[in-house]
Amino acid sequence: MRISKYKAGLIALAVLCAASCKRAGREETAEKLKAIASRYYEENMAFNPIQSTFNGEDKYNGELAIDISDEWRLRVDSFCVRFQQELAGIDTNVLSSNDRITYDMLTRELAITREGFTFHDNLMPVQQFTCLPLTLAQLGSGSAAQPFKSLKDYKNFIHRMQRFAVWTDTAIANMKRGMATGYLLPQALVVKTIPQMAALAQKDSSNIYFAPLKSIPDTITGTERAQLVLDYTATVNDYIIPSYAKLQQFLETEYLPKARATSGINGVPDGKAYYSYLIKYWTTTAKTPDEIFALGEQEVARIRGEMEQIKNSTGFQGDLPAFFEFVRNDKQFRIFRTPQAVLDSFKAIENKIMPGVKKMYGHLPKTKFEIRQTEAFRAASASAEYQPGSPDGSRPGVFYVPILDATKFSYVGMECLFLHEAIPGHHFQFSLQQENDSLPKFRRFAWIGSYGEGYALYCESLGKELGLYTNPYMYFGRLSDEIHRAIRLVVDVGLHTKGWTREQAIKYMLDNEPVSEQEVTAEIERYMAIPGQALSYKIGEIKIRDLRNKYTKELGNKFQLSSFHDELLKDGCVPLSVLDLKMERWSKSF
CATH class of the missing domain: 1.20.58 (Methane Monooxygenase Hydroxylase; Chain G, domain 1)
Known part of the structure; x- marks a missing residue:
């Protein structure tokens, strides 16, 4: 049957109108989600003025929320319910891939915030x-x-x-x-x-x-x-x-x-359920404590094997525990006399790696970077850390190094520490995320431990590609840091679900890495203070390394490391399940 030109025109017009309406519907939904995300961030900052200050915004710089009060928690819970109801009206089928990340992340953040209020951490x-x-x-x-x-x-x-x-x-x-x-x-x-x-x-x-x-x-x-x-x-x-x-x-x-x-969180009334929640919060996975404990033991065994090889390559006569003792205490590894000398040595690492970093990453942050000694009032209980700069560039990103006694500061772990806490680790991840003003604000300033710490630990593995780890003791320092994160999977779960004592956890750590008892004690007490946080590093790093290996193999000569890193970082912190999906979309663009 022939269709007249008139009818054909009507059909074409109808198709065009349908496509236009669909496009308009998508745009309307996208704008609605954008507005929800924007309002969520602004209202959330009113509840969290300290975070607002750290985000470089001055609207609430004079405020201090009493965020441990029952009243505050009830108000925030109601706030989350309201936004959950608004998100329920979003048609996820018409969202772009980036908007779907926004939707999924906001949905998760609201749910996990509310779940957290069912526990009693505000009493500690x-x-x-x-x-x-x-x-x-x-x-x-x-x-x-x-x-x-x-x-x-x-x-x-x-x-x-x-x-x-x-x-x-x-x-x-x-x-x-x-x-x-x-x-x-x-x-x-x-x-x-x-x-x-x-x-x-x-x-x-x-x-x-x-x-x-x-x-x-x-x-x-x-x-x-x-x-x-x-x-x-x-x-x-x-x-x-x-x-x-x-x-x-x-x-x-x-x-x-x-x-x-007791040392573990299972020593409080609902500690077992709270720890399961914290695993979900920090790792963004559904892994059980027993799965994580087993993974930790497996990784510790693997890394110990590589440590044995490095020990043997140095000609050291003795077993691995003796080598740990040697690396812990031998004076040849204590080369500094002043705190400034330690800071200068970190600066030299930065200068050495930057040419290689510029090849590994297509997009570098604009935010300035500084290395500082940790303030005296908190140095005794502090680890080396990174604090992000402000998006407007008025405050640099800062790599803080606690130096209680420069003459006892070992050079062995400095290279991998810098890669993790500074460049291209936390400084790149935080800065590129905050500088990306195409992201909703709540994503620009989001923190998801399994992604952020996983990426930073992954950066430690880039050392050889960047010309570091040429000294076997420096590479042993890298392995020491890696086994440190694997040990965390064992001791964190051991402390919080298996009845391990503080002393038992300290011994396990001392038996498996070359650090001082003072350092180990501070670490174990950190895990006691913030259960679950230490799990995020190794779990996230394994995911990112697996993704790199997968796409290196699948894409062959199409794979470019700078493109992989840029894609990895461009959307900021995301849960590991979302990371899987977005990297899969990236791989199909070739």
Whole structure:
């Protein structure tokens, strides 16, 4: 049957209209999702003003949320429910691949936030590794994210310090509830936290909170300057110092005698379920504790085998534990005399690798980068770490190195440490994510441990390709860092589900890597303080390395490492399941 030109035209017009309507529908859905994501970020920052400051935004620089209070948790839970209801109206079938990442990540974030509120971590709000009293002190040092460039900046922090007194009272009330219900910190962590609070309760000018008064901008003059000094000093004396003193006294006299003797989170009433939640939170997988423990033992055995080969290549006479002892203590590995010499050595590593890094990555961050010594008030309990810069470039990304005694600082692990914490590890990952203004803000500032730490650990494996690890002891340092992350899978699960003691975990770590007992103790106590976080590194690294191997094989001569790395990083932190899907789409574009 012949179709008239008139009817054919109508059909073509109908097809065109249908396509246009479909496209309009997709665009409308995309804009709706964009608006939801934008509002979510803005409202979430109001609930989390400290995070807003670290994100380089100044809207809430004077605020301090009492985020351990029941009232705050209920309000945030209601906020999450509202956004879950809005997302339910999104037709996921018409979303682009990037919008689908946004949808999946926001859906997960809302659900996992709400699930977290069913547990009672707010009854254990203070510990030695990461908590508001330590974070606020960093901000108060004047060298972190809190700006001190104008009179308004100083007034903002004055108000934030005043709010800390409310947070302190809430924390103590919560810990008393924890004492009554079994939600208590291990004794070993309380012992380490007390001197930190005492140091920050010092009344003399050495207190870190007085530091911003030593660098008041020249633009603040005359009576304004004089009044600022009075107001700021009074706030530190009347709010900050008494709050830390109150925390110290409470922890020492009331809390420590009641603190639990157990080391793992399974020592609190719902600890087993909480640890399963934390595994899901930190690894973005459905792995069980037993699966992770077995994976850890397997990786430890594999890496020990490679360590044996390196030991033999050096001509060392003795077994691996003896080699550990040699690398731990021999003076040839302690070459530094001053903290500056340590920092200079890290700078030399940066200079050496940059030509190779520029070939491995098509897109390099614009954010500036600095290497600094960790502040004295937190150095004793700190690990080397990276703190992101601000998206506008006003604050550089900083690689912090704790140096308690430069003469005892070993050079053995420096190369892999720099690759992980600095370049091309956390500095590239954080900076490229924050600089990508095509991402919704909540994604620009998102952190997913299995991706972020997994990528940074993967970067350690790039050392030989970048001209590092030519010294067998430096490569042994790389293996030591890798086995360190594998050991974490064993000791973290051991502590939190298998009844391991702190001392048992310390022994396992000392038996399997060449680090000092002081370092090992700080590490194990870190895992006791933040259960599950240490699992993210190795699980994420294995996923990224598997993806690189898979596509190197599948794509053959089409595979370009710079293209792989750019794709890996361009969408920022994503759950591992989302990473799988996006890398699969990338591979099909060739």
